[in-house]
Amino acid sequence: MRTAVRPRLELAALVLAAGPCCADAQTPERIAPDVDWANAEIVAVTMVNYEFVPDRLSFRRGVPYRLHLENHGSEIHDFSAPEFFKAIELRNPEVLGPYATRIVVRLNEAKDMDFIATRAGSYELTCADHDWAGMTARITVE
Numbered sequence: 505m506r507t508a509v510r511p512r513l514e515l516a517a518l519v520l521a522a523g524p525c526c527a528d529a530q531t532p533e534r535i536a537p538d539v540d541w542a543n544a545e546i547v548a549v550t551m552v553n554y555e556f557v558p559d560r561l562s563f564r565r566g567v568p569y570r571l572h573l574e575n576h577g578s579e580i581h582d583f584s585a586p587e588f589f590k591a592i593e594l595r596n597p598e599v600l601g602p603y604a605t606r607i608v609v610r611l612n613e614a615k616d617m618d619f620i621a622t623r624a625g626s627y628e629l630t631c632a633d634h635d636w637a638g639m640t641a642r643i644t645v646e
C-alpha cells in the first residue's frame with residue numbers, strides 16, 4: 505500500500521539528510537553492513553590558517569574511523585587527499601563533493617567522514633587553496 509510505504513521513504517530521506525551524526529543511519533552497500541559504526545575510532549583534525557593540526561595522521565586497515573574536521577581558521581579550508589580517498593571505503597561519500605577529491609570545511613563548520621581504510625600507503629594531504637602557504641600534511645595507512 506502506497507500510504508504505508510511513503511512515510512518510511514520520508515524517514516529514510518531524513519536519516520540520509522542528517523548525515524554522519526546518526527549512528528543508526530543506513531549504511532551504503534559499499535561497506536559491510538555489520539560494521540560497528542557506533543564504536544568507530546574518532547580522529548579529530550583542526551584546520552587553522554595555515555595548517556592541519558595534527559599534520560601526521562595514521563590509520564590501520566580494517567578499522568572503522570570517524571574523521572572529525574573542524575575549521576578554526578578565518579578562511580575556508582579543505583581536506584584534499586584524492587589518493588587517500590581511493591584507498592578507503594567511505595560510509596558517507598557525499599561528504600566529498602562532486603569530484604571526490606576533497607572535503608570543504610567553511611568557517612566555524614565541522615564535518616565528519618566515516619571510513620575504513622583498505623589500502624596501505626603514504627598519502628599526501630593538502631588544503632588545495634593554501635598548499636602554497638605550507639598547509640600540507642601526511643596520512644599513513646598501515
Ligand SMILES: [Cu+2]
Nearest residue numbers: 581582631634
Ligand atoms: Cu586552506
